[in-house]
Amino acid sequence: MDKQVQDDLLGDVKGFLDEDTQKWYADRGxxxxxxxxxYGPPGTGKSSFSLSLAGEFELDIYTLQLSGISDSKLMKxxxxxPPHCIVLLEDVDAAGMGRRDDAAADQESNSGSGxxxxxxxxxxxxxxxxxxxxxxxxxxxIEHLDEALIRPGRIDKKVHFNLADRKISAQLFHTVFKQxxxxxxxxxxxxxxxxxxxxxxxxxxxxxEVFSPAEVLSFLLxxxxxxxxxxxxxxxxxxxxxxxxxxxxxxxSWVQEGR
Numbered sequence: 001m002d003k004q005v006q007d008d009l010l011g012d013v014k015g016f017l018d019e020d021t022q023k024w025y026a027d028r029g030x031x032x033x034x035x036x037x038x039y040g041p042p043g044t045g046k047s048s049f050s051l052s053l054a055g056e057f058e059l060d061i062y063t064l065q066l067s068g069i070s071d072s073k074l075m076k077x078x079x080x081x082p083p084h085c086i087v088l089l090e091d092v093d094a095a096g097m098g099r100r101d102d103a104a105a106d107q108e109s110n111s112g113s114g115x116x117x118x119x120x121x122x123x124x125x126x127x128x129x130x131x132x133x134x135x136x137x138x139x140x141x142i143e144h145l146d147e148a149l150i151r152p153g154r155i156d157k158k159v160h161f162n163l164a165d166r167k168i169s170a171q172l173f174h175t176v177f178k179q180x181x182x183x184x185x186x187x188x189x190x191x192x193x194x195x196x197x198x199x200x201x202x203x204x205x206x207x208x209e210v211f212s213p214a215e216v217l218s219f220l221l222x223x224x225x226x227x228x229x230x231x232x233x234x235x236x237x238x239x240x241x242x243x244x245x246x247x248x249x250x251x252x253s254w255v256q257e258g259r
Contacts, residue, residue, distance in 0.1 A: 001045060001049065001161060001162075001168070002162075002167070005159065009036075009053075009157070009159060010053075010056065012034075012157060013034070013053060013057060013134065014057070016034045016134070017057060017084075017132075017134075022132065031131070032131045032132055033131070033132070033133050033134075033135065034133075034134050034135070034156055035124075035134075035135040035136075035137070035154050035155045035156050035157075036134070036135065036136045036137070036155065036156065036157050036158075036159060037136075037137050037138075037139065037142070037150055037155045037157070037158045037159070038050065038136060038137070038138045038139075038159050038161055039138070039139045039140070039141075039142040039158065039159070039160060039161065040140070040160055040161030040162060040163075041140060041161075041163055041212055042140055042212065042214075043212030043213060043214030043215060044161035044162060044163060044212050044213055044214070045161055045213055045214070046138040046161050047088070047090060047138060049161075050086065050088050050136045050138070053086060053134075053136075054086050059084060059085055059086050059134070060082065060085045060086070061085065061086040061087075061088055062081060062085055062086070062087050062088065063088045063090065064077065064087065064088065064089055064090075065090060065091075066089060066092065066115045066120070067094065067114070067115075068114075069114075069115055070114065070115065070119075071115055071116055071119030071120075071122075071123075074115050074119060074120065074123050075119075075122075075123050075126075078123045081133065083131055083132045083133075084132040084133075085132075085133060085134070086133075086134045086135075086136060087133055087134070087135050087136070088136050088138070089135070089136070089137045089138070090138050091138060091139065091140065092137045092138070092139050092145065092149070093139040093140060093141045093142075093144045093145055094140075117146055117148070117149065120149070121148060121149065121154075124154055125154070135154075137149075137150075137155070142158070162209060163208075163209040163210065163211060163212055163213075164206065164208075164209070164210075164211050164212060164213045164215075164216045165208045165209055166203040166204065166206070166208060167203070168213055168216075169202065169203040169206045169216055170199040170200060170202070170203040172213060172216050172217050172220060173195075173198065173199040173202050173203065173220060173227070173230070174195060174196075174199055176217070176220040176221065176224055176227075176230075177190070177195055177198070177199075177220075177224075177227040177230070178195060180195070180225070180227055190227065195227065198227050198228065198230075198231055201231050202230060202231045202234055205231070205234050205235055205238070206234060206238070207238070211238075211241070215241070219234070219237050
């Protein structure tokens, strides 16, 4: 992700976890909680960055899929959380937490199964919501979420995870090929200048914000022992990926027409 955005987010979490911050909240009677929404296309690193945050700050992380559990089960799970932890709610847009009108709200309240929006809001705001909790929600479609769920006070920061641009593609190249052995010189690695040049060449061939970082990384891992092969083969990979995407769209159109 963008280095400035990453540093800002790390600084925000670090500041929240500071003991002086906890006292500041307590002195003012403000619930000592912090909420983040990570949004963006699939494969952009939302869940993996959440895990990285847990490792960076040595916090336990509790991952919860909202689909398939009831409001009462959700309340029980939240009540069992320890005081300091990260709670990760993945793909909240896929769990029926979408926008609603009055009729939908009435139907929701009469539903006997599944987590309701009102049930989730009650858990986030209620007595079972632990002090010191860091809440992270992820979504592929922020526009589908009800505004009540992501308003300030429940969500303090929204972070957009982008598709791969030139900078991200170059960073991924560096990650995969740093300390790559130089086959022309035993026990030596390719120089930083060589990797830097190849990374720029590679990134210049990858179109901006078309592929997810996960897709770019998957290709690079196929070439993990050959940075030169990655640069030479990236245009062929892009052409095949575009053709596969076009075929998928054609197949989807055929299905829709059949209906």
